[in-house]
Amino acid sequence: MDPSLQLDIALANEINNGSRAALERVVRRHLAPVYGYVLHRLGPGKDELAARVTSDAFDDAMRRMRRYPRGDRTVPMRYWLIRLATRRIARLKLKTPKHSDRVDDTGDDLRGLQEAVAQMKGKQGAALALALFGEMPPEEISSALGVSRKAAMRSLRRALRHMGKAHFAQPEDWSLDG
């Protein structure tokens, strides 16, 4: 078994036995990545909301900690937390802002890209955020989404198609010279 997964299961068992030290370790290990993911899903400038959603996701995890180790189907705790955070985000009733302007690949329009990713709903948005900002490989994206690799790649492809149509509308934008 992967040592990281082994550590996650051991920490979960210790938390279930009432160990505060194990809880501290879990929070230190996973708070920053989960917060980063939530921030990218909600969009720039929503730091407070992202903090609340992250905290709620950890709270959900704490309530379900006894059900975390699931034999062969146990996923690393970070992806489990990302799944819980994704559910929390889906429950939020956010106003959809206007479409941002075109995404430029000069590096100046990072904010535009973050807003565009934040506007995407469901698994497509989650897949795009994990692939672009989390720099996750395909198998980790599927674990974090809780779907098969095929479904994860399909969601990512759909999200990219949508992004391409919305932000690179002109065919000439697809050329490499542009």
Add this chain to the structure above:
Amino acid sequence: MASLRRISLPLKGTERLRRAVFKPRPPRLGKAERKMEEALNQLRSGVPLNWLQMEDDPELVTLARLYSVARHAPRPGLEALPPRLQEDTLDRLSKRLPAPKPQPLKQAPTSLAGFSENVTVLTQAEEDLPPLVTTAPQMAVALFVTTLVVTLLAVAYNTFFPAPKSPYTWIEVRENGRVVATSNLPIGYKAPVCPASVVTNTVPYVIRNYIGAFDEHKAQEKVDFPIEYLPTLMTVGSTDYGLGLIEAAIGACDEFGETAYSNVRLNYLVTMSTPGQRFRSTQLYVFQSRQQVVPVEKTNGIFKDVTLGVHKGVFWEGEFYRDYSGVYWSGRGTISVLALEKGDLVTTFVGQADRGITEEMLLALARKMYGVAAPTATPEAAVTGTPSSNGTRPANRRTSR
């Protein structure tokens, strides 16, 4: 009817048995999904998509463009979290912690069945009486004499058959997992260990844990020796090499890189262009460590000692290698390893020989890195151990299978 119903109804545990025997297969990837996976993996390893991949696939064009924008996004660490988020989350979760389980108490032993303390049992006469004369002095003398004889034999063996001394201080040459030459470690040297506060007792800890995503400056702040980076361009024969740093990772005891020790791993993307041949690329790993023993296994491959100016070390080429971070290199063709030491610093290069990281390339790279002039002799002469004018002398070519 009742028996029919019993047969048709699912028996207890049937579902579990069905799942165990007929595990649902993951759906096979289609061509489009496989292309997307490959593109994602390629971008993650730092290699941009080429036009042939993106042709007639607008989603991959979009992915390539968005990836180039997204790589400027900051990666929030613990320091980037909103103030008090960590403490507040911890306080909130602590309230949900279950009460620690009480330690199970040992039950007082119960008396055996049929035994009552009210009945007086008279002392029985023992049949096996201990000897009245003690043999302790004789035993002590015998133990002393045995120890003396064993010590004298060991001293005599070491005098007549001394273990071969290694020419290296930190590089430890091994054969089939056994150390074949004693290294010259400083007296009183102790291998660095992780502090007990970051090692849990419940999980076996991987000592050589590398934390990546550091740039050059941050990596340098974490280690206590100057990191030596590779040159960005190099030409060997008719091949031009470009070396781009993908990632600098530090050896650390914890997941956050806060308790680092003197070890760094650099991951380079090496691009090769030779006139008349296809453009090639591969990866090269460079490990640098200070005051740490670096084992090199010489079994199943070509092994030779190498001297480059003031640097000395070993070159090994074979098909199975375990690198310093514990990763097994197998099934990747021929692996080349060059380990060089100077003072208390050891640099180890690991790459794939059949992908272009050959002995000639590694030696040329090390020469350029350390400012050692190229040899005037031909490579064939160097391989056979002919000393060159500048002191570069790969010698003692041996093959052990």
